Amino acid sequence: MVAKLQFDFVVDKENSTLTVTREFAGPRQLVWDCHTQSALLDRWFAPKPLSTKTKHMEFKEGGYWHYAMVTPDGQAYWSRVDYLAIRPIDSYATLDGFTDETGVVNPDMPRSRWDVTFSDLREHTLVTTVVHYNSPEDVQKVIDMGMKEGMTSTLERLDELLLTLRG
């Protein structure tokens, strides 16, 4: 197994951002490929036990990735990622959105902007993702939607969540 890899998750409520920093045991080109090629994204992007399914991928400025996270019983949650700016293999910026199966963005849901940067950390790679929401109200809207999806399912996941957090 690899040695302990750096992982930081910082919430800035005032500026409505989440910053995720993570070290990976691989060279920058490979880590970049895993983030930007759908065949590779499909193998890691959805958290377990969900899986990732790509419907459309065009990794270029103005292009987008349309994908679903699929639950073990087949329920699909569709999203799309629009690529705003790409600087191989240093950074890319995207606009995230909830969609339906046809890729139409849900206009009632806030979209978030992601800035993803890649840098060398000795022979490893450091990836920093900053997720920006437009306002604290937008964050609240996303949280409220999560609430609507059901308090029960959240509670059912608490045990699992606590295990993850302690790991």
Place this chain on the structure above:
Amino acid sequence: MDNYRVALDAIFHALSDPTRRAVVQRLGAGPATVSDLSKPFDMALPSFMKHMRVLEESGLVSSSKSGRVRTCTLEQDKLAAAERWFEEQRALWSNRYENLDKLLEQLQGDVNGS
């Protein structure tokens, strides 16, 4: 950030115990009296009340007394929801990145193995 951390610590402490987690899960189905809540547990009432106090101090549970009956309610307020959402996001990223660790290991194993 400090207030956020204090609130979060209290919530995690509250949820670090299986009895308290079971109570929270039960209250997710709706309010219940202390005596109903304590029934599934083989525990003296004073010990059970200690758990209830921890839950109330964390803000996850509130209670009100009517006569001799104390009824508890899960506080689904926005603060708790927000903290939970942030923690879910953290767990999501952590889990997602563990997948990527494994994938990177496989991809580099392929290269080294050939």
